Amino acid sequence: MTDPVTDTVSRRRRLLRWLVATAVDIREVTPTARTVVFEVPGWPGHAAGQHVDVKLTAPDGYSAQRSYSVAAPTDGDRVELTIQRVADGEVSPYLVGDLVIGDQIELRGPIGGWFAWHGTETMPVLLVAGGSGIVPLMAMVRARARVANPAEFKLLYSVRTPAEVYYDAELRSKPGLEVTVLFTRKAFGTNRPAGRIGAADLAAGWPPDAGARTYVCGPTGFVESVTQLLLAGGHDPASIRTERFGPSGG
Numbered sequence: 623m624t625d626p627v628t629d630t631v632s633r634r635r636r637l638l639r640w641l642v643a644t645a646v647d648i649r650e651v652t653p654t655a656r657t658v659v660f661e662v663p664g665w666p667g668h669a670a671g672q673h674v675d676v677k678l679t680a681p682d683g684y685s686a687q688r689s690y691s692v693a694a695p696t697d698g699d700r701v702e703l704t705i706q707r708v709a710d711g712e713v714s715p716y717l718v719g720d721l722v723i724g725d726q727i728e729l730r731g732p733i734g735g736w737f738a739w740h741g742t743e744t745m746p747v748l749l750v751a752g753g754s755g756i757v758p759l760m761a762m763v764r765a766r767a768r769v770a771n772p773a774e775f776k777l778l779y780s781v782r783t784p785a786e787v788y789y790d791a792e793l794r795s796k797p798g799l800e801v802t803v804l805f806t807r808k809a810f811g812t813n814r815p816a817g818r819i820g821a822a823d824l825a826a827g828w829p830p831d832a833g834a835r836t837y838v839c840g841p842t843g844f845v846e847s848v849t850q851l852l853l854a855g856g857h858d859p860a861s862i863r864t865e866r867f868g869p870s871g872g
């Protein structure tokens with residue numbers, strides 16, 4: 623049986639055109655992650671939470687495609703991505719280490735309408751990020767600040783060490799956003815022992831009867847574990863939206 627959400631995404635993806643994207647700005651985010659802003663003439667715009675497909679083509683014609691979430695709300699022809707280098711990866715080491723301003727790649731999108739926050743929703747929101755899963759959630763945080771939406775946002779951000787936290791200063795400067803960083807490898811600045819996100823951490827989010835929506839993004843195992851904990855805690859499955867980035871930590 624086909625999953626209707628996956629099926630719609632695949633159909634929509636086939637209809638999208640590849641566009642030429644030129645890197646116009648590069649910012650280091652952590653020692654192993656960077657933000658790249660692309661200028662993409664003809665870009666149709668996107669909602670916070672959506673992603674794009676990126677295609678790299680070698681001089682011999684070999685090409686590789688990967689998905690990347692958009693890190694910022696729609697802004698004319700600009701598309702901002704934040705990429706984590708996966709040590710033995712094919713595509714991410716090029717985007718994080720080799721790409722320079724002026725380089726061109728191909729990009730298509732936006733993709734995914736379910737894992738999105740459009741700026742008009744008023745229910746409280748819980749964002750739960752694992753590692754680079756913060757990227758589409760940051761787009762939502764930035765979109766909320768831009769439209770001055772009074773929806774209350776809380777962010778639970780699970781990450782190995784302080785050095786791996788993305789967007790730290792910006793996250794802490796957003797009014798009306800409650801940020802809790804949960805370290806998995808070494809406790810830092812908190813009494814919480816280092817460890818994976820658990821039911822007690824999620825209890826700092828919204829109670830099941832608050833009418834909130836929860837967005838969970840990160841490695842597949844992280845997303846599945848958080849979803850199970852939310853369901854066990856009495857949250858309505860319809861209130862939980864998920865995006866899986868890949869097999870392991872990111």
Ligand SMILES: Cc1cc2nc3c(=O)[nH]c(=O)nc-3n(C[C@H](O)[C@H](O)[C@H](O)COP(=O)(O)OP(=O)(O)OC[C@H]3O[C@@H](n4cnc5c(N)ncnc54)[C@H](O)[C@@H]3O)c2cc1C
Pocket residue numbers: 673688689690691692704705706707708710711712713714715754757758841865866867868869870871872
């Ligand atoms: C919808 C969606 C949105 C995504 N958004 C982002 C984003 O905003 N930022 C970002 O950095 N990544 C994102 N990813 C992950 C991205 O698509 C790639 O999987 C990742 O960059 C690794 O690609 P690679 O070619 O370097 O590694 P590959 O050559 O594909 O894989 C090399 C090795 O790394 C493992 N691996 C693959 N993916 C991951 C991963 N994510 N984490 C850890 N190990 C992995 C593989 O199993 C393999 O062993 C997203 C994925 C999806 C599906």
